[in-house]
Amino acid sequence: MPPRDEYPPGHPAPGPDVRTVVIAAAAGDEGAWRALVERYGPVVHRVARGFRLDERDTQDVAQMVWLRLWENLASIREPRALPGWIATTTRHECLRTLRGRLRMVPLDEPGTEAPADHPDPDDALLRAEAAEAVRHGLAELPPVQRELLALLAAEPDLTYRQIGRRLGMPVGSIGPTRARGLARLGATTAVLRYRAV
Template identity: 45%
Template structure:
Protein backbone atom coordinates (compact mmCIF):
# COMPACT_ATOMS: atom_id res chain seq x y z
CA UNK A 1 0.00 0.00 0.00
CA UNK A 2 1.40 3.44 -0.85
CA UNK A 3 1.78 6.28 1.63
CA UNK A 4 -1.30 8.16 0.39
CA UNK A 5 -3.52 5.10 0.87
CA UNK A 6 -1.99 4.39 4.29
CA UNK A 7 -2.58 7.97 5.45
CA UNK A 8 -6.18 7.97 4.21
CA UNK A 9 -6.88 4.61 5.83
CA UNK A 10 -5.22 5.64 9.09
CA UNK A 11 -7.22 8.89 9.13
CA UNK A 12 -10.33 6.73 8.81
CA UNK A 13 -9.37 4.73 11.89
CA UNK A 14 -7.74 1.72 10.18
CA UNK A 15 -5.34 0.33 12.82
CA UNK A 16 -3.35 -1.90 10.40
CA UNK A 17 -2.72 1.15 8.18
CA UNK A 18 -1.49 3.12 11.21
CA UNK A 19 0.71 0.18 12.25
CA UNK A 20 2.19 0.08 8.73
CA UNK A 21 3.06 3.79 8.94
CA UNK A 22 4.67 3.29 12.34
CA UNK A 23 6.65 0.28 11.07
CA UNK A 24 7.79 2.21 8.00
CA UNK A 25 8.99 5.39 9.69
CA UNK A 26 9.84 4.59 13.33
CA UNK A 27 13.50 3.96 12.65
CA UNK A 28 13.71 7.37 10.93
CA UNK A 29 12.33 9.07 14.04
CA UNK A 30 14.60 7.11 16.38
CA UNK A 31 17.66 7.93 14.29
CA UNK A 32 16.86 11.64 14.44
CA UNK A 33 16.34 11.51 18.21
CA UNK A 34 19.63 9.64 18.68
CA UNK A 35 21.42 12.08 16.38
CA UNK A 36 20.52 14.75 18.93
CA UNK A 37 22.12 12.57 21.67
CA UNK A 38 18.98 12.36 23.76
CA UNK A 39 18.65 9.80 26.53
CA UNK A 40 16.56 6.74 25.73
CA UNK A 41 13.64 8.14 27.72
CA UNK A 42 13.83 11.56 26.05
CA UNK A 43 14.20 9.96 22.60
CA UNK A 44 11.12 7.83 23.29
CA UNK A 45 9.22 10.98 24.28
CA UNK A 46 10.28 12.68 21.04
CA UNK A 47 9.20 9.71 18.92
CA UNK A 48 5.88 9.41 20.73
CA UNK A 49 5.19 13.15 20.46
CA UNK A 50 6.01 13.11 16.75
CA UNK A 51 3.49 10.31 16.18
CA UNK A 52 0.94 12.22 18.24
CA UNK A 53 1.45 15.30 16.07
CA UNK A 54 0.91 13.16 12.97
CA UNK A 55 -2.37 11.90 14.43
CA UNK A 56 -3.40 15.51 15.02
CA UNK A 57 -2.55 16.41 11.39
CA UNK A 58 -3.58 13.20 9.58
CA UNK A 59 -6.37 14.85 7.63
CA UNK A 60 -4.23 17.86 6.72
CA UNK A 61 -1.24 16.18 5.04
CA UNK A 62 -1.47 17.59 1.50
CA UNK A 63 1.41 15.72 -0.14
CA UNK A 64 1.76 12.18 1.29
CA UNK A 65 4.99 11.64 -0.67
CA UNK A 66 6.60 14.23 1.55
CA UNK A 67 5.57 12.48 4.77
CA UNK A 68 9.15 11.35 5.63
CA UNK A 69 10.33 14.97 5.44
CA UNK A 70 7.38 16.16 7.54
CA UNK A 71 8.09 13.51 10.16
CA UNK A 72 11.83 14.32 10.15
CA UNK A 73 11.21 18.05 10.56
CA UNK A 74 8.67 17.49 13.32
CA UNK A 75 11.05 15.11 15.13
CA UNK A 76 13.91 17.63 14.88
CA UNK A 77 11.71 20.35 16.38
CA UNK A 78 10.65 18.02 19.18
CA UNK A 79 14.31 17.13 19.87
CA UNK A 80 15.23 20.79 20.20
CA UNK A 81 12.21 21.37 22.46
CA UNK A 82 13.30 18.41 24.63
CA UNK A 83 16.88 19.72 24.83
CA UNK A 84 15.64 23.16 25.92
CA UNK A 85 13.35 21.57 28.52
CA UNK A 86 16.19 19.43 29.90
CA UNK A 87 18.45 22.49 30.20
CA UNK A 88 15.88 24.09 32.51
CA UNK A 89 15.67 21.00 34.74
CA UNK A 90 19.18 20.72 36.14
CA UNK A 91 19.71 18.57 39.22
CA UNK A 92 20.77 20.26 42.44
CA UNK A 93 23.31 19.19 45.03
CA UNK A 94 22.10 16.09 46.88
CA UNK A 95 20.03 14.70 44.01
CA UNK A 96 22.69 12.12 43.13
CA UNK A 97 22.80 8.71 44.84
CA UNK A 98 25.85 7.84 46.87
CA UNK A 99 28.43 5.90 44.89
CA UNK A 100 29.70 2.50 45.93
CA UNK A 101 33.24 1.92 47.06
CA UNK A 102 35.62 1.40 44.14
CA UNK A 103 35.98 -2.16 43.01
CA UNK A 104 36.78 -4.17 39.92
CA UNK A 105 33.40 -3.53 38.28
CA UNK A 106 33.64 0.18 39.04
CA UNK A 107 37.21 0.32 37.67
CA UNK A 108 36.14 -1.40 34.46
CA UNK A 109 33.18 0.95 34.14
CA UNK A 110 35.47 3.93 34.71
CA UNK A 111 37.83 2.76 31.97
CA UNK A 112 34.91 2.30 29.59
CA UNK A 113 33.61 5.76 30.50
CA UNK A 114 37.04 7.28 29.84
CA UNK A 115 37.28 5.49 26.49
CA UNK A 116 33.78 6.62 25.54
CA UNK A 117 34.53 10.20 26.55
CA UNK A 118 37.69 10.18 24.44
CA UNK A 119 35.72 8.77 21.51
CA UNK A 120 33.09 11.52 21.88
CA UNK A 121 35.90 14.11 22.03
CA UNK A 122 37.31 12.69 18.79
CA UNK A 123 33.84 12.73 17.22
CA UNK A 124 33.39 16.36 18.28
CA UNK A 125 36.41 17.35 16.17
CA UNK A 126 34.70 16.14 12.99
CA UNK A 127 32.60 18.37 10.76
CA UNK A 128 28.93 18.87 11.62
CA UNK A 129 27.95 16.75 8.60
CA UNK A 130 30.12 13.84 9.77
CA UNK A 131 28.91 14.07 13.36
CA UNK A 132 25.23 14.06 12.34
CA UNK A 133 25.69 11.24 9.81
CA UNK A 134 27.58 8.98 12.21
CA UNK A 135 25.08 9.60 15.03
CA UNK A 136 22.15 8.75 12.77
CA UNK A 137 23.87 5.61 11.49
CA UNK A 138 24.54 4.46 15.09
CA UNK A 139 20.80 4.12 15.74
CA UNK A 140 19.36 0.79 16.83
CA UNK A 141 17.92 -0.61 14.68
CA UNK A 142 20.02 0.96 11.94
CA UNK A 143 17.94 3.16 9.64
CA UNK A 144 17.76 2.51 5.91
CA UNK A 145 19.70 4.80 3.60
CA UNK A 146 16.37 6.23 2.41
CA UNK A 147 15.55 7.20 6.00
CA UNK A 148 19.02 8.66 6.52
CA UNK A 149 18.69 10.64 3.30
CA UNK A 150 15.33 12.04 4.44
CA UNK A 151 16.57 12.82 7.94
CA UNK A 152 19.76 14.58 6.83
CA UNK A 153 18.62 15.99 3.48
CA UNK A 154 21.39 14.30 1.51
CA UNK A 155 21.39 12.13 -1.62
CA UNK A 156 21.25 8.39 -0.98
CA UNK A 157 24.24 7.81 -3.24
CA UNK A 158 26.51 10.01 -1.15
CA UNK A 159 25.73 8.38 2.22
CA UNK A 160 28.13 5.42 1.85
CA UNK A 161 31.15 7.37 0.56
CA UNK A 162 30.57 10.16 3.10
CA UNK A 163 30.27 7.57 5.88
CA UNK A 164 33.60 6.01 4.84
CA UNK A 165 35.38 9.38 4.79
CA UNK A 166 33.93 10.32 8.17
CA UNK A 167 34.91 6.99 9.74
CA UNK A 168 38.43 7.38 8.31
CA UNK A 169 38.75 10.81 9.92
CA UNK A 170 37.37 9.46 13.18
CA UNK A 171 39.90 6.60 13.13
CA UNK A 172 42.72 9.15 12.67
CA UNK A 173 41.53 11.17 15.64
CA UNK A 174 41.04 8.09 17.79
CA UNK A 175 44.59 7.01 16.96
CA UNK A 176 45.82 10.41 18.16
CA UNK A 177 43.90 9.88 21.44
CA UNK A 178 45.63 6.46 21.70
CA UNK A 179 42.36 4.58 22.19
CA UNK A 180 42.03 0.80 21.83
Protein backbone atom coordinates in the same frame (compact mmCIF):
# COMPACT_ATOMS: atom_id res chain seq x y z
CA MET B 1 6.40 3.36 -1.86
CA PRO B 2 8.88 0.61 -2.68
CA PRO B 3 7.42 -2.73 -3.75
CA ARG B 4 6.96 -5.25 -0.98
CA ASP B 5 10.05 -7.24 -1.91
CA GLU B 6 12.31 -4.28 -0.99
CA TYR B 7 11.41 -4.51 2.70
CA PRO B 8 13.56 -6.78 4.88
CA PRO B 9 12.08 -10.07 6.09
CA GLY B 10 9.78 -9.59 9.03
CA HIS B 11 9.24 -5.89 8.22
CA PRO B 12 5.81 -5.51 6.65
CA ALA B 13 5.40 -3.00 3.83
CA PRO B 14 2.96 -0.23 4.68
CA GLY B 15 0.80 -0.87 1.64
CA PRO B 16 0.71 -0.17 -2.06
CA ASP B 17 1.60 3.53 -1.66
CA VAL B 18 1.93 6.17 1.03
CA ARG B 19 -1.16 8.10 -0.06
CA THR B 20 -3.40 5.05 0.34
CA VAL B 21 -1.94 4.23 3.77
CA VAL B 22 -2.25 7.83 5.01
CA ILE B 23 -5.87 8.07 3.85
CA ALA B 24 -6.68 4.73 5.50
CA ALA B 25 -4.95 5.72 8.76
CA ALA B 26 -6.79 9.07 8.81
CA ALA B 27 -10.04 7.14 8.41
CA GLY B 28 -9.23 5.10 11.53
CA ASP B 29 -7.64 1.98 10.02
CA GLU B 30 -5.40 0.67 12.85
CA GLY B 31 -3.40 -1.56 10.51
CA ALA B 32 -2.57 1.41 8.29
CA TRP B 33 -1.55 3.46 11.33
CA ARG B 34 0.74 0.65 12.57
CA ALA B 35 2.24 0.44 9.07
CA LEU B 36 3.08 4.16 9.15
CA VAL B 37 4.68 3.90 12.57
CA GLU B 38 6.72 0.84 11.56
CA ARG B 39 7.79 2.41 8.26
CA TYR B 40 8.84 5.80 9.65
CA GLY B 41 9.90 4.83 13.18
CA PRO B 42 13.55 4.54 12.06
CA VAL B 43 13.42 8.15 10.79
CA VAL B 44 12.36 9.34 14.26
CA HIS B 45 15.09 7.34 16.01
CA ARG B 46 17.78 8.41 13.53
CA VAL B 47 17.00 12.11 14.08
CA ALA B 48 16.79 11.68 17.88
CA ARG B 49 20.18 9.92 17.91
CA GLY B 50 21.63 13.00 16.21
CA PHE B 51 20.63 14.99 19.30
CA ARG B 52 22.19 12.35 21.60
CA LEU B 53 19.01 11.83 23.57
CA ASP B 54 18.86 8.89 25.95
CA GLU B 55 16.40 6.06 25.37
CA ARG B 56 13.71 7.46 27.67
CA ASP B 57 13.81 10.91 26.04
CA THR B 58 13.84 9.30 22.59
CA GLN B 59 10.70 7.35 23.45
CA ASP B 60 9.03 10.53 24.75
CA VAL B 61 9.96 12.35 21.55
CA ALA B 62 8.63 9.47 19.43
CA GLN B 63 5.30 9.52 21.28
CA MET B 64 4.94 13.25 20.67
CA VAL B 65 5.83 12.86 16.99
CA TRP B 66 3.17 10.18 16.52
CA LEU B 67 0.66 12.32 18.41
CA ARG B 68 1.40 15.28 16.12
CA LEU B 69 1.10 13.03 13.08
CA TRP B 70 -2.23 11.65 14.28
CA GLU B 71 -3.51 15.20 14.83
CA ASN B 72 -2.41 16.26 11.34
CA LEU B 73 -3.11 13.16 9.24
CA ALA B 74 -6.28 14.53 7.70
CA SER B 75 -4.54 17.74 6.63
CA ILE B 76 -1.52 16.14 4.93
CA ARG B 77 -1.80 17.18 1.30
CA GLU B 78 1.27 15.41 -0.08
CA PRO B 79 1.87 12.06 1.64
CA ARG B 80 5.10 11.50 -0.32
CA ALA B 81 6.63 14.37 1.68
CA LEU B 82 5.77 12.57 4.93
CA PRO B 83 9.37 11.49 5.74
CA GLY B 84 10.49 15.13 5.68
CA TRP B 85 7.52 16.19 7.81
CA ILE B 86 8.30 13.48 10.37
CA ALA B 87 12.01 14.38 10.45
CA THR B 88 11.24 18.07 10.96
CA THR B 89 8.66 17.36 13.66
CA THR B 90 11.15 15.06 15.41
CA ARG B 91 13.80 17.81 15.38
CA HIS B 92 11.34 20.25 16.95
CA GLU B 93 10.44 17.75 19.67
CA CYS B 94 14.11 16.98 20.35
CA LEU B 95 14.84 20.67 20.77
CA ARG B 96 11.84 21.07 23.08
CA THR B 97 13.19 18.19 25.18
CA LEU B 98 16.68 19.72 25.29
CA ARG B 99 15.31 23.11 26.32
CA GLY B 100 13.32 21.48 29.10
CA ARG B 101 16.41 19.66 30.27
CA LEU B 102 18.47 22.88 30.23
CA ARG B 103 15.89 24.61 32.43
CA MET B 104 16.40 21.84 34.99
CA VAL B 105 20.22 22.22 35.08
CA PRO B 106 21.32 25.32 37.09
CA LEU B 107 24.39 26.07 34.96
CA ASP B 108 24.81 29.55 36.43
CA GLU B 109 25.61 28.26 39.92
CA PRO B 110 29.35 28.28 40.79
CA GLY B 111 30.99 24.91 40.21
CA THR B 112 28.00 23.54 38.29
CA GLU B 113 28.63 22.14 34.84
CA ALA B 114 26.46 20.39 32.33
CA PRO B 115 26.78 16.60 32.28
CA ALA B 116 29.56 15.37 29.98
CA ASP B 117 27.10 13.61 27.68
CA HIS B 118 24.80 16.64 27.47
CA PRO B 119 24.63 18.13 23.95
CA ASP B 120 26.09 21.62 23.63
CA PRO B 121 23.03 23.92 23.76
CA ASP B 122 24.65 26.37 21.33
CA ASP B 123 25.20 23.60 18.78
CA ALA B 124 21.63 22.39 19.21
CA LEU B 125 20.22 25.88 18.73
CA LEU B 126 22.40 26.51 15.68
CA ARG B 127 21.20 23.25 14.17
CA ALA B 128 17.62 24.24 14.95
CA GLU B 129 18.01 27.64 13.30
CA ALA B 130 19.61 26.07 10.23
CA ALA B 131 16.85 23.44 10.04
CA GLU B 132 14.21 26.15 10.33
CA ALA B 133 15.83 28.17 7.53
CA VAL B 134 15.97 25.10 5.31
CA ARG B 135 12.35 24.24 6.10
CA HIS B 136 11.20 27.71 5.07
CA GLY B 137 13.50 27.60 2.05
CA LEU B 138 12.03 24.27 0.94
CA ALA B 139 8.57 25.85 1.04
CA GLU B 140 9.74 28.26 -1.67
CA LEU B 141 10.77 25.48 -4.06
CA PRO B 142 8.65 23.84 -6.76
CA PRO B 143 6.93 20.69 -5.41
CA VAL B 144 9.13 18.22 -7.32
CA GLN B 145 12.37 19.72 -5.97
CA ARG B 146 10.91 20.12 -2.46
CA GLU B 147 9.75 16.49 -2.29
CA LEU B 148 13.05 15.16 -3.63
CA LEU B 149 15.23 17.16 -1.22
CA ALA B 150 12.98 16.32 1.74
CA LEU B 151 13.17 12.61 0.91
CA LEU B 152 16.96 12.71 0.44
CA ALA B 153 17.35 14.45 3.81
CA ALA B 154 15.05 12.05 5.63
CA GLU B 155 16.35 8.84 4.03
CA PRO B 156 19.85 9.48 2.65
CA ASP B 157 20.57 5.78 2.08
CA LEU B 158 17.91 5.34 -0.61
CA THR B 159 19.16 4.47 -4.07
CA TYR B 160 18.10 6.55 -7.07
CA ARG B 161 16.03 3.61 -8.22
CA GLN B 162 14.13 3.57 -4.91
CA ILE B 163 13.71 7.34 -5.02
CA GLY B 164 12.39 7.13 -8.57
CA ARG B 165 9.79 4.59 -7.50
CA ARG B 166 8.81 6.62 -4.44
CA LEU B 167 8.36 9.89 -6.27
CA GLY B 168 7.44 8.60 -9.72
CA MET B 169 10.54 10.19 -11.26
CA PRO B 170 12.80 8.86 -14.03
CA VAL B 171 16.12 7.83 -12.48
CA GLY B 172 18.03 9.98 -14.97
CA SER B 173 16.25 13.13 -13.82
CA ILE B 174 16.96 12.72 -10.09
CA GLY B 175 20.56 14.02 -10.13
CA PRO B 176 19.81 17.14 -12.20
CA THR B 177 16.64 17.85 -10.20
CA ARG B 178 18.63 17.50 -6.97
CA ALA B 179 21.32 19.87 -8.24
CA ARG B 180 18.77 22.47 -9.37
CA GLY B 181 16.87 22.12 -6.09
CA LEU B 182 19.98 22.62 -3.95
CA ALA B 183 21.03 25.65 -6.00
CA ARG B 184 17.58 27.15 -5.74
CA LEU B 185 17.37 26.34 -2.01
CA GLY B 186 20.64 28.18 -1.41
CA ALA B 187 19.19 31.25 -3.11
CA THR B 188 15.91 31.31 -1.19
CA THR B 189 15.10 34.25 1.06
CA ALA B 190 15.05 32.10 4.20
CA VAL B 191 18.47 30.52 3.63
CA LEU B 192 20.09 33.79 2.52
CA ARG B 193 18.74 35.50 5.64
CA TYR B 194 20.12 32.71 7.85
CA ARG B 195 23.57 32.95 6.23
CA ALA B 196 23.61 36.71 6.69
CA VAL B 197 23.14 36.47 10.46
